[in-house]
Amino acid sequence: MRSIQSLIYSGYISRRFKFFGKSVIKYPFKKLLGPEYISIGNNVTIHDSIVLTAWDNYLGKKFKPEIIFGDNTSIGGECHISSINKIIIGKNVLLGRKITLVDNSHGKLTLEDLELNPTARDLVSSGPIIIKNNVWIGDKATILSGVTIGENSIIGANAVVTKNIPSNSVVVGVPGKVIKKIDK
Secondary structure (H helix, E strand, O other), rough: HHHHHHHHHHHHHHHHHEEEEEOOOOOOOEEEOOOOHHOOOOOOOOOOOOOOEEEEEOOOOOOOEEEOOOOOOOEOOOOEEOOOOOEOOOOOOEOOEEEEEEEEEEEEOOOHHHOOOOHHHHHOOOOOOEEEEOOOOOOOEEEEOEEEOOOEEEEEOOOOOOOOOOOEEEOOOOEEEEEEEEEE
16 A cells, blocks of 8 residues: 555655656655755655755755755655755665755854854855765765765764765764775
8 A cells, every 4th residue: 555655646746856767755755845956866765754955045045956866776764865055866875764964054163153043044065965876874874065975885874974985985983984995
């Protein structure tokens, strides 16, 4: 019964996206904002309670967000993916549960901004998030703005990635550090 409901929901919601390939959304989104800026490739599986937001306007400031999910990608339940800039998730990527991919933050690290209520601060981004092909990201990991994760990498559960990660790397910790390079 659930698979029929998923197909009906996917067919209904797919028309709202910039591009929606032959994919399945298993459960309704917890929050969906700006689907017209989001492209979902073929064979993408999106699990339960996802927060997926592409902000084109916040406090009167305009943005041109873009979120792309490559083919054969699986997004675990309760993930939070938010963009004012760009988030590109490559092909054959596996995201565990409760992962955060956010290319923006509330305000700059200035005394003026810090004296404001966080929701009254402008959204700012220090760059796109790019996750290349064949990456596995463990549960509850966080990837911050301006980060590229190289192909064939593994990001351990609960890691917080603040810097670029080379291809064929295993990353763990807070902040995330490469603990192993997988070479031929």
